[in-house]
Amino acid sequence: MSRVKLAVIPGDGIGPEVIAEAEKVLDAVTRGSDVTFDKTRFSLGAGRFLETGDTLTDDDLAAIAAHDVILLGAVGGVPGDPRLTNANIERGMLLKLRFALDHYVNLRPSKLYPGAPGPLVDPGEIDFLVVREGTEGPYVGNGGSIRTGTPHEVANETSVNTAFGIERVVRYAFAQAVRRRGKVTLVHKTNVLVHAGGMWKRIVDAVAAEHPDVAVDYVHIDAATIYLVTNPARFDVIVTDNLFGDILTDLAGAVTGGIGLAASGNINPDGAFPSMFEPVHGSAPDIAGQQIADPTAAILSIALMLDHLGLTAEAARVTHAAEQDIAERDGSARTTAQVGDAISARLRA
Amino acid sequence: MSRVKLAVIPGDGIGPEVIAEAEKVLDAVTRGSDVTFDKTRFSLGAGRFLETGDTLTDDDLAAIAAHDVILLGAVGGVPGDPRLTNANIERGMLLKLRFALDHYVNLRPSKLYPGAPGPLVDPGEIDFLVVREGTEGPYVGNGGSIRTGTPHEVANETSVNTAFGIERVVRYAFAQAVRRRGKVTLVHKTNVLVHAGGMWKRIVDAVAAEHPDVAVDYVHIDAATIYLVTNPARFDVIVTDNLFGDILTDLAGAVTGGIGLAASGNINPDGAFPSMFEPVHGSAPDIAGQQIADPTAAILSIALMLDHLGLTAEAARVTHAAEQDIAERDGSARTTAQVGDAISARLRA
Ligand SMILES: CC(C)[C@H](C(=O)O)[C@@H](O)C(=O)O
Ligand SMILES: CC(C)[C@H](C(=O)O)[C@@H](O)C(=O)O
Numbered sequence: 001m002s003r004v005k006l007a008v009i010p011g012d013g014i015g016p017e018v019i020a021e022a023e024k025v026l027d028a029v030t031r032g033s034d035v036t037f038d039k040t041r042f043s044l045g046a047g048r049f050l051e052t053g054d055t056l057t058d059d060d061l062a063a064i065a066a067h068d069v070i071l072l073g074a075v076g077g078v079p080g081d082p083r084l085t086n087a088n089i090e091r092g093m094l095l096k097l098r099f100a101l102d103h104y105v106n107l108r109p110s111k112l113y114p115g116a117p118g119p120l121v122d123p124g125e126i127d128f129l130v131v132r133e134g135t136e137g138p139y140v141g142n143g144g145s146i147r148t149g150t151p152h153e154v155a156n157e158t159s160v161n162t163a164f165g166i167e168r169v170v171r172y173a174f175a176q177a178v179r180r181r182g183k184v185t186l187v188h189k190t191n192v193l194v195h196a197g198g199m200w201k202r203i204v205d206a207v208a209a210e211h212p213d214v215a216v217d218y219v220h221i222d223a224a225t226i227y228l229v230t231n232p233a234r235f236d237v238i239v240t241d242n243l244f245g246d247i248l249t250d251l252a253g254a255v256t257g258g259i260g261l262a263a264s265g266n267i268n269p270d271g272a273f274p275s276m277f278e279p280v281h282g283s284a285p286d287i288a289g290q291q292i293a294d295p296t297a298a299i300l301s302i303a304l305m306l307d308h309l310g311l312t313a314e315a316a317r318v319t320h321a322a323e324q325d326i327a328e329r330d331g332s333a334r335t336t337a338q339v340g341d342a343i344s345a346r347l348r349a
Numbered sequence: 350m351s352r353v354k355l356a357v358i359p360g361d362g363i364g365p366e367v368i369a370e371a372e373k374v375l376d377a378v379t380r381g382s383d384v385t386f387d388k389t390r391f392s393l394g395a396g397r398f399l400e401t402g403d404t405l406t407d408d409d410l411a412a413i414a415a416h417d418v419i420l421l422g423a424v425g426g427v428p429g430d431p432r433l434t435n436a437n438i439e440r441g442m443l444l445k446l447r448f449a450l451d452h453y454v455n456l457r458p459s460k461l462y463p464g465a466p467g468p469l470v471d472p473g474e475i476d477f478l479v480v481r482e483g484t485e486g487p488y489v490g491n492g493g494s495i496r497t498g499t500p501h502e503v504a505n506e507t508s509v510n511t512a513f514g515i516e517r518v519v520r521y522a523f524a525q526a527v528r529r530r531g532k533v534t535l536v537h538k539t540n541v542l543v544h545a546g547g548m549w550k551r552i553v554d555a556v557a558a559e560h561p562d563v564a565v566d567y568v569h570i571d572a573a574t575i576y577l578v579t580n581p582a583r584f585d586v587i588v589t590d591n592l593f594g595d596i597l598t599d600l601a602g603a604v605t606g607g608i609g610l611a612a613s614g615n616i617n618p619d620g621a622f623p624s625m626f627e628p629v630h631g632s633a634p635d636i637a638g639q640q641i642a643d644p645t646a647a648i649l650s651i652a653l654m655l656d657h658l659g660l661t662a663e664a665a666r667v668t669h670a671a672e673q674d675i676a677e678r679d680g681s682a683r684t685t686a687q688v689g690d691a692i693s694a695r696l697r698a
Contacts, residue, residue: 076540079567090540119578121470138487138508143544149551153512155544159487163502189592191425191439195492195504202498218428222599229468229578229603243538247596250571254578 004309006037007067007274012045012089013283014293014336015073021295021340022071022302025321028344029306029314040067045283046077046089055092061100069305070097070276073298074283091141098134101273103266104165105172106132106242107304108249108280110232115327116257120229126256128235129180131173132245134266136165137196139242161196161241166203172269173239174211183215183236184208187224187244200241224248228255253280260294261326263301265308277305291335296322299343321346353658355386356416356623361394361438362632363642363685364422370644370689371420371651374670377693378655378663389416394632395426395438404441410449418654419446419625422647423632440490447483450622452615453514454521455481455591456653457598457629459581464676465606469578475605477584478529480522481594483615485514486545488591510545510590515552521618522588523560532564532585533557536573536593549590573597577604602629609643610675612650614657626654640684645671648692670695 008023010016026037042064049055064070075094077084098106112118112126138159145155177184186204190197201218208216219227221244227234228251240248253259262280279297287293299322306315321343334342357372359365375386391413398404413419424443426433447455461467461475485508492506526533535553539546550567557565568576570593576583577600589597602611611629628646636642648671655664670692683691 088540088543091543095541119469119471121468138506139541141543143542145544145548147512148548151512151516153548155510155548157487157508157510157542157545159506159508161504161506163496163500167500189595191437192444192488192592192595193492193506194437194440194490195494196506199494199497199502199504222595225574225596225600226603226608229600230607243541246538246541246571247574251574251578251600254575258579259575 002035004035004037004069005067006039007042007064007070008039009042009044009070009072011073011075011283012047012077013074013285013288015045015075015283017288017291017293017336018279018295018298019071019073021336022298024340024344025299025318025347026302028347029318031348033314035311035314044093045075046081046084049089050077050083055089056096061097064097065101065273067274069274069309071301071305072276072278074279074281076283076285078285095139095141097276098266101266101276102268102270103134103273103276104169105265105267105269106134106245107265107267108132108245108252109263109304110249110252110256112256113261113323113326115329116261117331118255118257120255123255124231124233126232128232128252129176129237130245130249130252131169131176131237131239132249133165133169133240133242135242136161137242159193159196159243161199163199163203166200167207170203170207170239173237174207174214177214177237178211181236182213183217185235185238186216186218187221187238187240187248188218189221189244190218191220196241204239221247225251228252249280258294259297261296261300263297263304265301265304267308275305275308277301277308291337292333293336295336295340296326299340317347350383350385353384353386353418354416355388356391356413356419357388358391358393358419358421360422360424360632361396361426362423362634362637364394364424364632366637366640366642366685367628367644367647368420368422370685371647373689373693374648374667374696375651377696378667380697382663384660384663393442394424395430395433398438399426399432404438405445410446413446414450414622416623418623418658420650420654421625421627423628423630425632425634427634444488444490446625447615450615450625451617451619452483452622452625453518454614454616454618455483455594456614456616457481457594457601458612458653459598459601459605461605462610462672462675464678465610467604467606469604472604473580473582475581477581477601478525478586479594479598479601480518480525480586480588481598482514482518482589482591484591485510486591508542508545508592510548512548512552515549516556519552519556519588522586523556523563526563526586527560530585531562532566534584534587535565535567536570536587536589536597537567538570538593539567540569545590553588570596574600577601598629607643608646610645610649612646612653614650614653616657624654624657626650626657640686641682642685644685644689645675648689666696
């Protein structure tokens with residue numbers, strides 16, 4: 001009998017709705033098995049900020065870090081809410097977790113499941129993995145402004161990139177490629193961001209030299225968005241920086257039938273900190289509380305979490321149940337709970 | 350009788366092929382009119398660099414700047430050519446021109462022409478204009494690295510943004526929206542790049558207050574890529590920074606039937622420097638010299654150039670002829686020259 005300490009952060013908007021279904025599925029797949037999840041619930045996000053003025057305190061962080069894994073719904077208040085102007089829940093909570101817990105791999109698989117309503121006329125087979133760097137690049141918060149609010153304002157944002165940070169995520173990407181179709185594509189903008197891009201390129205080339213069995217290519221970020229709609233089948237593993245990965249994975253979600261299906265893991269492969277699993281989508285406050293959000297992305301994030309914990313059989317069962325559910329969708333409306341119930345029922349069957 | 354001094358830079362790869370057709374069209378539309386283009390040809394790009402070691406000398410720049418307008422094909426050598434490793438034709442020539450000639454508006458219209466083979470099942474009506482800032486942001490070349498090539502390398506890239514630079518391009522975008530469907534969408538990543546993004550947002554809000562007739566909204570860059578494939582009809586004028594504009598316009602080209610149709614202008618609206626018109630696509634060395642490149646993007650760039658020069662009737666005739674050509678394409682192969690000939694013939698008819 002093994003026990004896993006799971007921190008659950010439902011968050012804002014549709015977060016609590018989709019997380020409820022993800023928990024149902026987790027219960028269903030572990031029922032009768034010899035693993036038990038001991039859950040602690042954390043109330044964090046815009047809602048908590050509006051109540052208490054806190055985004056993520058040191059105590060919150062320490063308490064969360066004491067868990068084995070984290071399940072996150074989505075955070076973020078209603079856009080334009082004047083009470084949140086200076087809050088920046090994204091930086092103060094979501095990115096703070098990713099950075100503090102050294103989630104240097106942001107793992108985002110993209111797959112066009114049979115039956116999923118993709119927007120492309122001729123998508124071909126889509127099945128790739130984006131390995132997005134999670135702790136560097138333009139996301140480091142290294143910016144500032146002078147003469148703010150005047151006609152002479154200057155605002156800078158500095159992307160910080162280290163060989164240490166890039167090499168570890170590049171190695172992770174190659175390890176994934178070896179277990180998949182043996183191809184790594186670096187996406188960057190080396191012709192403009194020559195210093196950061198040059199370092200990425202050199203490190204990929206060096207790691208490639210150790211992997212003669214892995215095919216390697218390079219695509220600029222602008223061209224990569226073209227390929228995502230004209231020839232997504234060309235990709236197996238994409239490795240890229242924090243910002244380019246953010247952009248590509250939203251687009252990848254769209255071409256595979258909507259970000260209602262896109263799962264992700266914020267992973268610390270070293271195991272020094274708990275990894276965190278979350279749907280790629282946001283809190284979507286405009287549709288919150290209506291039971292119309294698709295919980296599939298949150299449910300597939302459970303599969304990524306189980307896989308990360310080494311519970312590969314359970315992970316495969318969740319993925320399979322979700323895939324079957326997707327394949328049998330006929331476009332008729334179901335509530336968020338009905339989707340979660342249907343997938344859970346398949347797991348209990 | 351008016352005379353226009355035109356600098357022509359065919360460049361590398363397919364550049365010379367598509368520019369030859371653009372020139373044909375320019376000849377056809379101005380034949381018998383009272384405007385004459387006096388052309389000077391500049392040999393620049395990777396080819397020139399390999400011959401002479403120069404990318405863009407001060408003399409080149411001064412000579413080009415003495416013209417009224419510039420027509421550019423595309424520049425860039427064969428990817429991976431070891432002789433070009435340290436050349437960076439893009440930074441040393443293309444971006445140097447854009448910056449030196451203060452091309453602060455990078456104008457990139459996106460339209461799904463009837464008959465164009467778009468990749469989307471249900472594209473809706475696509476007709477928007479990206480106003481991409483051209484002289485700031487992550488493109489300023491403000492980067493560097495230490496301990497380069499060692500395991501302790503750190504490489505930074507700084508995005509520099511000024512209120513002066515943003516306000517002028519935002520005002521341009523609003524002026525375009527007034528002449529179009531009256532909507533401006535700011536695309537940025539304000540939740541991560543809080544300083545640069547915050548300034549963009551404040552300036553857009555301030556200019557919006559002077560334009561109660563223009564509807565304004567904001568979309569993160571990641572979400573914008575989703576909208577481009579799920580609901581591109583929601584956009585009228587997009588205003589955005591240099592890097593986000595680069596990414597969005599390649600994707601926009603793809604969703605409107607390929608970057609073989611995407612035209613652009615690098616514009617100095619003040620008239621202090623000549624503006625430069627170019628297809629969005631690159632030099633595509635892999636298909637160069639085969640007469641299979643589509644010259645339509647270069648030809649539509651001629652329309653943007655004529656419009657910029659106030660030759661609006663001529664501009665409209667070129668656009669119309671290209672649109673008719675696109676509408677009547679049946680998928681059978683034509684050479685680059687045949688497409689140029691067909692569009693020129695329509696103009697002479
Ligand atoms: C909310 C935001 C800060 C976040 C990001 O940019 O990483 C989100 O878009 C994501 O992709 O998880
Ligand atoms: C060649 C490159 C520097 C350029 C850019 O990034 O601006 C190109 O992609 C473009 O869009 O014109």
